[in-house]
Amino acid sequence: MQNLVNSVTDAVERAVAALNVDQLHQEYWDQNEFLVIKQFLPRAFVEATLVPQAQDVKTELNRNYIPGHKKGGSVSYYTVQEKAPRFLDLYRSESFKAFLSRLTEVKLTFCPDNDPHSCALYYYTEPGDHIGFHYDTSYYKGARYTILMGLxxxxxxxxxxxxxxxxxxxxxxxxxxxxxxxxxxxxFNGDKLWHAVTPLGEGEERIALTMEYVTNPEMNPVKRIYSNLKDSIAYFGLKTVFKRAFSGLNRLS
Ligand SMILES: [Fe+2]
Known part of the structure; x- marks a missing residue:
């Protein structure tokens, strides 16, 4: 297990070191804060080290259906922490965060521990699973950046x-x-990219990792409640979201 953990951390470091950061920086800004890096991690490596963890936590999937907008499954940051920790070796990689900060020209930080989106998994497993057009609006006091990786x-x-x-x-x-x-x-910068995921076909499957970084981890308490309600309904379920939210409140009081 330790070797595999090291191997994710090492692979991310190698991947970052191999990037042409100046060129990617130019591309990111030319595309209004949006960038695609094909094969940031090699497919075979992702399938050997990360995909098995994403498949294992399928039992923890929370499915949502919002007519006309979204249908699909999600696994929260809290479950990832407990049961799929290899994803955190990517999310928390200092060299990866430093690369993202250079790209975006801001000092990025991790989300607070009570944000279920920090490092989460999205599952499209049933026909018609999709999400309609939206921005990943930041409810934080600063900007919020989304990083997706195909699994x-x-x-x-x-x-x-x-x-x-x-x-x-x-x-x-x-x-x-x-x-x-x-x-x-x-x-991409969540406030700038209008995006959607088109409906899954019969017998198909799509799983993606989502990671979130911010420039300021503070959030107005009213916006936190709104954000938690939205996450409960659209993503992770009431129990998951509010369990950590209330423990966060207890820590503050
Ligand atoms: Fe999104």
């Missing part, structure tokens, strides 16, 4: 659809449809 992509229907430059004052919107193969990474 399983046995689908021809289920794609990440992005509308770059939507609401941009001068640029024309640009439409992209992306397949996120295991190890492919997508990085």
């Amino acid at each position: 399983v992509d046995r689908s021809t229907h289920c794609k990440l659809v992005c509308e770059l430059f939507k609401d941009h004052p001068t640029k024309q919107p640009r439409h992209l449809e992306l397949v996120t193969e295991p190890g492919d990474m997508v990085i």
Whole structure:
């Protein structure tokens, strides 16, 4: 187990060291704070070390259905911490965070421990699973960045659809449809990218890792309640979200 843990940390460090950061930085800003890195981690490595943990926690899946907007399953940061900790070796990698900070030109920090989205898993496992167009709006006092990594992509229907430059004052919107193969990474500023995931077909499966970093981990308490309610309904369930939220409140009092 220790070797595998080290191997994730080492693989992330090697992956970061191999990046052409100046070129990626240019691309990220040219695309209004959006970037795709194909095969950030090699597919075979992801399938050997990370996918088995994502498959193991399928039993912990919380399924949601919001008519007209979203259908799918999620596993929260709390479950990842307890039962799929290899993902945290990527999320908490200092070299990875330093790379993201260089890319975004801000000093990024981890989300507070009571944010179930910090490092979570999204599952598209039943026909029609999808999410409609949205921004990953930041309820924090600063900006929020989303990093997605493909884990399983046995689908021809289920794609990440992005509308770059939507609401941009001068640029024309640009439409992209992306397949996120295991190890492919997508990085964006949550307030700037209008995106969706198209419905899964019969007999298909798609699993993605989502990680979140912020510039300021503080959140107005009213916004925290709103954010928790949204996460309960759309993602992780009431019990999961509020268990940690209340323990957070207890720690503060
Ligand atoms: Fe999103």
